[in-house]
Amino acid sequence: MTGPSPANAPVRILLCDDHVVVRAGLLALLDSAPDIEVVGEAGTGEEALALVAKLHPDVVLMDLQLGEGIDGVETTRRITSAPSPTPNVLVLTTYDTDADITRAIEAGATGYLLKAERPEELFAAIHAAAQGRTALSAPVASRVMANMRKPRPTLTDRERDILGQLAHGLGNREIAKALFISEATVKTHLGRIYDKLGVDTRAGAVAVAKEQRLLP
Numbered sequence: 001m002t003g004p005s006p007a008n009a010p011v012r013i014l015l016c017d018d019h020v021v022v023r024a025g026l027l028a029l030l031d032s033a034p035d036i037e038v039v040g041e042a043g044t045g046e047e048a049l050a051l052v053a054k055l056h057p058d059v060v061l062m063d064l065q066l067g068e069g070i071d072g073v074e075t076t077r078r079i080t081s082a083p084s085p086t087p088n089v090l091v092l093t094t095y096d097t098d099a100d101i102t103r104a105i106e107a108g109a110t111g112y113l114l115k116a117e118r119p120e121e122l123f124a125a126i127h128a129a130a131q132g133r134t135a136l137s138a139p140v141a142s143r144v145m146a147n148m149r150k151p152r153p154t155l156t157d158r159e160r161d162i163l164g165q166l167a168h169g170l171g172n173r174e175i176a177k178a179l180f181i182s183e184a185t186v187k188t189h190l191g192r193i194y195d196k197l198g199v200d201t202r203a204g205a206v207a208v209a210k211e212q213r214l215l216p
Contacts (some may be wrong), residue, residue, distance in 0.1 A: 010037040011130040014057040014087070016048040016075065018067040022115075026061065026092075033123050043077035044068070052079055057087045058130045060108070064093040064100060070140050073103045080108030090129040092122070099204030101140055102211045111135030153196040162189050163209045166202055 013036060017023050023041050030036050030133060036050070040055045042048035045066050052208070060079060064072035076089045088110040096114055104112055110129045113122060114137045127134035136144065158179075165175040172190075176183045194200055197208045209215050 008035075010035050011059060011126055012037050012039045012055075012057045013126065014038075014042065014048065014051055014060045016039045016045070016060055016066070016072070017044040017063040018065070021065075029119055029122070030126075030215050032119075036123065036126060045070035045072065045078075048075050048109060049078055052082075054160065056085070059123060059126055060089045061126070062089050062091050064091060064095050064104065067089060073107045074121075076104060076109050077107040080215050083196075088129045088132060090125060090135060096137075096139060096143070097204075098143060099199045099201065099207055101143060102207040103203065106207055106210060112140045113137050114139065152214065155193065155196060159189055159193050159196075160214065162186065163193060164215055167206050167209070167215055 013030060015023050015026055015038060017026070020043070022042070027038055027041070030038050039057050040051045041067075042051050046069050048060060048062070051057075060076075062072045062076055066072055066075070070078075072091065072093070075178050076091070079086055079089055089108065090111040090113060091104045091109045092113050092115060094115050101112055110132065111125050111134055113125050113135065117125075117137055121137075128135040161179055162175055165178055171177065172183050172186045179186075190202075190205075193205055197205050197206050199208055
């Protein structure tokens with residue numbers, strides 16, 4: 001987290017979005033706020049990391065999907081895990097699935113906002129993020145609360161074993177070899193795991209499993 005800005009100083013923002021038109025629109029919008037200053041723009045995660053090190057913004061406004069290179073989640077993880085001081089990351093995206101939200105929060109994002117929000121909500125979220133406070137869009141907050149209230153899914157010992165192998169980055173063939181089962185059996189278990197966790201990707205399964213402490 002960056003140190004506090006001087007009193008009345010504008011919040012310094014770095015935009016990270018791979019769409020030039022989106023960045024231009026955000027720049028025009030944020031320029032209308034006297035207490036917010038855009039100090040840089042990045043179209044890729046790699047550019048964002050370089051500019052964070054150079055410009056030391058207070059907040060990085062981060063999209064999740066960044067085209068080629070590392071995505072917004074990995075960029076967030078690298079920003080927040082760097083030696084202090086580091087900026088806070090406010091995700092601004094169109095994606096609102098449970099897996100996306102969980103991955104972003106696990107990576108260290110301070111807030112998660114949807115691009116459909118009104119400008120005043122975005123401004124308020126930026127100031128909250130600059131102060132290290134959580135900022136969530138209402139639909140995102142509802143999802144988070146609903147997930148917290150949901151009973152944890154019941155996994156078999158074998159499914160937990162496979163989840164543990166997924167968390168270590170193993171592919172189906174490697175998992176089959178490690179657990180002395182066939183690849184077809186691994187695929188069958190993965191299908192059941194996805195159904196129980198409400199996800200459709202390996203990364204989503206690992207993210208939800210970490211969130212709900214389901215890993216062995």
